[in-house]
Amino acid sequence: MTTRQQMIAKRRKQQRTNNLIFAAGGLLVLIAIVLLFSNKSGAQQAVEPVEVGKPLADFSLPDINGETVKLSDYAGKVVLINAWATWCPPCIAEMPDLHAYYQEHQDEGFVILAINGGESPSTAAAFASQKGLTFPVLVDPTTSFLTSLGISSYPTSILVGADGVVKAVHLGMFTPQALEDEVTPYLQD
Secondary structure, three states: OHHHHHHHHHHHHHHHHHHHHHHHHHHHHHHHHHHHHHHHHHHOOEEEEOOOOEEOOOOOOEEEOOEEEEHHOOOOOEEEEEEEEOHHHHHHHHHHHHHHHHHHHHHHHEEEEEEOOOOHHHHHHHHHHHOOOOOEEEEOOOOHHHOOOOOOOOOOEEEEOOOOOEEEEEEOOOOOHHHHHHHHHHHHO
């Protein structure tokens, strides 16, 4: 190989290196932008892990229609926050019982905020429509909010009393009897 050919080969190698560096830098910028906007789209505040006997800090999340819903919108009501996903068989199995309980007790100041974790709003909306859910269905596509509450498995439910204090954390599927035993006493306060 001549000196000229070596110089051309060296320039081409340097150009490829520069292109790779430029592409990597662009990718990092794109990732930073996505992370920035994904954190803002949930309109989430920093929330501490849930602790029974302590108030739950106000938070806001988008619902399946893109509207912002806040916990404080339900001040004075008993709120069951249910963390779920469509890929979770116990979540799917408990949904009809949760909905029936909600329908029976909503006039007593009871509401369910069903927070779908890790899925798109369209996936959660399709499930809610298929099941005929009438309580608010919120979305946490990155699961960052649910994780900040200390939720690491689905389904998990947090019962917040009318006074804003966490009354119970229920791990696993709710049965009709468990709803009666764990939630109904707070509706009679």
